[in-house]
Amino acid sequence: MQGMEGEMLKGHLDMIVLAALSAAGSAHGYAIIEEIKRRSGGAFDLPEGTIYPALHRLQQAGLLTSRWVTAESGRRRRVYALTRRGDRAFAERRKVWEQFSAAIGDLLGGAQPWHNPA
């Protein structure tokens, strides 16, 4: 699958992160990125560092919670999870996205190729 445009992805980054966390339960940054890559079939190819500001921003908005744990490697690791508010926000955004996606799908599916009369 062809890589999506960076700007288009950035516009939906919050929803992508929420979706990955909703699927994974709780996860650290690296695991979230891997989940996004896996579920999107590699289509979402953002610089990995972009995910972390998004995680912090979503936590600031009260949609995520985080805690520090010690990984098997002995390194400190920050693990994120959706809050109840985050769950609700994701469900709302998902609904809006599905409606939008269906509308665009109908529009593109029904569109006829344009012919220049000239």
Add this chain to the structure above:
Amino acid sequence: MAQSGVISDYLDRLAGELAFDRPLARGVRQEVEDHLWEAVAEASASDMLEAQQRAVANFGDVRVIAAQFAIISLAKHSRRVGLAAILVIGGVFVAMKARLVWYAAVHWTMCDDLKAASEIVGAIDRYAFWLSVIIGLGGFAYINSGRTPLVMHREYRQQLRRFFLLCTAATAALVVVVISDGVLTALQLAGTELSVGFFVPVFSMAIEIACAGALVFHVRRVTQRTASTATLLKR
């Protein structure tokens, strides 16, 4: 695990770019360090150095990442200033009321010569206080009304500018309150014999001054932070 030069250099640069918020820099450094080493461990490359270089390259430019964190940090501190303004105004109110309760308890009355001056200063005090309450609450509601954006766009910059104006106005009104309270306390204590009872009004005034000073400090600091964030985003 031995620190690689590639990863530690990258982490140092990232922490350096985030130096405007040291607790954030420490947390992000730890988080990114874990990420990069995990990426190296998962890499199929047999060459360790190449795997580290790839992990760093995939993570992205430190300046771009730092700029995104700068906006988050600025939003967090702006909200804290909004909350601090409310708490400080509350603190000043409690100190004011405690002083009045004390005057009533010890039956201290003001001499008649000073009452006219006291009424004028008291009116200034009241109006300035309610002005600071209204502006402070307005500022708090305003900064908490929107979400933190991904990039520092024009609307968000304007929102921050308006918020700082509100904060400055609320702080200025509060400074007027504290000065008026100082004058009222001096008028109240004038002509009263020095006693242990002076401690309560003097202490409550000290609290008011400390509260107003703390607010001025916070507003100034977040304004400086905004300037450093703007510099970071311009690069």
